[in-house]
Amino acid sequence: xxxxxxxxxxxxxxxxxxxxxxxxxxxxxxxxxxxxxxxxxxxxxxxxxxxxxxxxxxxxxxxxxxxxxxxxxxxxxxxxxxxxxxxxxxxxxxxxxxxxxxxxxxxxxxxxxxxxxxxxxxxxxxxxxxxxxxxxxxxxxxxxxxxxxxxxxxxxxxxxxxxxxxxxxxxxxxxxxxxxxxxxxxxxxxxxxxxxxxxxxxxxxxxxxxxxxxxxxxxxxxxxxxxxxxxxxxxxxxxxxxxxxxxxxxxxxxxxxxxxxxxxxxxxxxxxxxxxxxxxxxxx
Numbered sequence: 638x639x640x641x642x643x644x645x646x647x648x649x650x651x652x653x654x655x656x657x658x659x660x661x662x663x664x665x666x667x668x669x670x671x672x673x674x675x676x677x678x679x680x681x682x683x684x685x686x687x688x689x690x691x692x693x694x695x696x697x698x699x700x701x702x703x704x705x706x707x708x709x710x711x712x713x714x715x716x717x718x719x720x721x722x723x724x725x726x727x728x729x730x731x732x733x734x735x736x737x738x739x740x741x742x743x744x745x746x747x748x749x750x751x752x753x754x755x756x757x758x759x760x761x762x763x764x765x766x767x768x769x770x771x772x773x774x775x776x777x778x779x780x781x782x783x784x785x786x787x788x789x790x791x792x793x794x795x796x797x798x799x800x801x802x803x804x805x806x807x808x809x810x811x812x813x814x815x816x817x818x819x820x821x822x823x824x825x826x827x828x829x830x831x832x833x834x835x836x837x838x839x840x841x842x843x844x845x846x847x848x849x850x851x852x853x854x855x856x857x858x859x860x861x862x863x864x865x866x867x868x869x870x871x872x873x874x875x876x877x878x879x880x881x882x883x884x885x886x887x888x889x890x891x892x893x894x895x896x897x898x899x900x901x902x903x904x905x906x907x908x909x910x911x912x913x914x915x916x917x918x919x920x921x
Contacts, residue, residue, distance in 0.1 A: 638885065639885050640788075641893055644899060644900045647900075650787065651907070651908060655904075655907045656697055658911055659697045662918070662920070663697065671689070671699070671730075672727045672729065674714070674721075674733065676709050677737050686704075686733055689731070689903055692907055698910060701726075710740075711741060718748045722748075722750045728910055728913040729754075730749050730753045732749070752916060754773065755773060755776075757771070757775045757809075758775070758804070763809075766809055772913075777805065777902045779908075780904065780905045781865070783904075784898070788861075792840065793819070795820070795840055797838060799824070800824045800842065800844060800850070800851070801823075808823070810865075811823050814840070822834055839860055841860055843862070843878035844866065844878065847868070848876050849881075853880070853886075858889075859889035860887075861890040862879055862884055862890065864894050877893075881893060
């Protein structure tokens with residue numbers, strides 16, 4: 638029977654550490670600010686933005702919200718990013734994705750100054766992650782690594798499988814596991830023998846965006862199963878990419894949805910914003 642990895646409890650630990658460091662900086666007259674930009678009225682995006690503002694308040698950061706209408710042009714959004722790049726009160730800039738279809742997400746990501754890119758999506762930061770010389774990590778993969786560390790799940794020499802190859806989760810997740818000496822396989826929609834590959838994983842990370850995609854025959858007895866997915870069922874309930882109830886008996890560790898990886902993503906965003914403030918002020 639699996640032990641539940643409690644993302645709420647671990648994220649609370651991370652935020653408490655961030656608040657402690659932020660309070661020390663405040664005592665030196667250094668405030669920390671996160672700017673969050675949302676374009677349009679996507680309900681899920683609005684929930685995420687509200688959660689980020691709440692987290693800022695918890696750790697003692699200033700939050701600056703820019704809620705722009707759906708019809709905002711790309712040039713208008715880029716002009717706002719440029720203004721925030723030059724604003725000394727802003728340590729981190731986060732443009733909530735997805736953006737409306739008429740705006741090129743890559744152009745917006747590339748416009749954010751790398752030292753304020755607390756999502757770690759800018760190509761410069763992606764390159765630093767690749768070679769292991771990084772200041773920021775993408776929040777969701779970093780949150781998964783923090784969960785594994787705080788739960789005492791060893792990655793060194795372990796066989797790890799990541800299902801999904803997105804730039805936001807799958808690829809950086811594989812890289813972070815590799816940096817911690819895991820042997821990593823990335824699976825995707827063209828992978829043959831998917832079930833066989835997954836069933837050999839000591840650590841299985843599901844990030845495909847398909848409800849209950851991972852079934853017990855894909856899980857090795859005693860494996861750590863990390864569910865990055867967030868899907869809404871027809872009855873309105875949230876569920877992950879893992880069939881949680883079915884896999885619970887077989888797994889050694891498992892993350893619930895909600896209350897697993899989700900809270901960790903926001904906690905690591907706070908950590909990245911703190912890191913940005915420390916870099917700016919030459920604090921180790």
